[in-house]
Amino acid sequence: MGRFAADRDQMPQLLVTPLAECRWFKLLGDARENKFDPSKPPSWSVDLLLDNENKVHMAWIEEMEARYKDFHGETKKSNNWFPAKPDPESPRSRTVVSFKLPQWTRKDGTKSEGPSVFDSGRNPWDAKRLVGNGSKVIIGFDVYAWPSRGTGAGMSFQPRQAQVVELIEYVSEEKKAACVFEPVPGGFVDDSCV
Secondary structure (H helix, E strand, O other): OOOEEEEOOOEEEEEEOOOEEEEEEEOOOOOEOOOOOOOOOOEEEEEEEEEOOOHHHHHHHHHHHHHHHHHHOOOOEOOOOOOEEEOOOOOOOEEEEEEEEEOOEOOOOOEOOOOEEEEOOOOEOOOOOOEOOOOEEEEEEEEEEEOOOOOOEEEEEEEEEEEEEEOOEOOOHHHHOOOOOOOOOOOOOOHHHO
């Protein structure tokens, strides 16, 4: 099952998820501050919703769980050793896998870049087009194996690329609001107010 994607410009090999719905797609633009812990670095993140009845999804989870021994051997597992848990909205039918890439500052003061995002044709994604919950994506990621901190070791999945295969565009509440103006015949027309 283990599919790999090569990105010669950035990394030698990335692991690849199966196609699945996403939630909280925060891989575009600048890294987001951690609103619960401002001492942590800003990051890019996304949650993938895997279907517990989908054999491909469950085989991928098993394959990723087995990688723990590749990184840590028989070391004790932390309580949060694997970035997957039952979906709070439907715990019996879905598993949420979290991907998070912290932004870091290089010695020269520059910041690390976020993930590359592509459409289904492998074209670069327009960052102005926001990806909403329920969109279907594939994530290319690497594994950060963190050592035991006295309570056990674990793994984090760091998104490096994303491919948006089916888009449900996110539209803010402000943009959903209807225009308060009447049409003016012969004037400039921009379809964002239609």
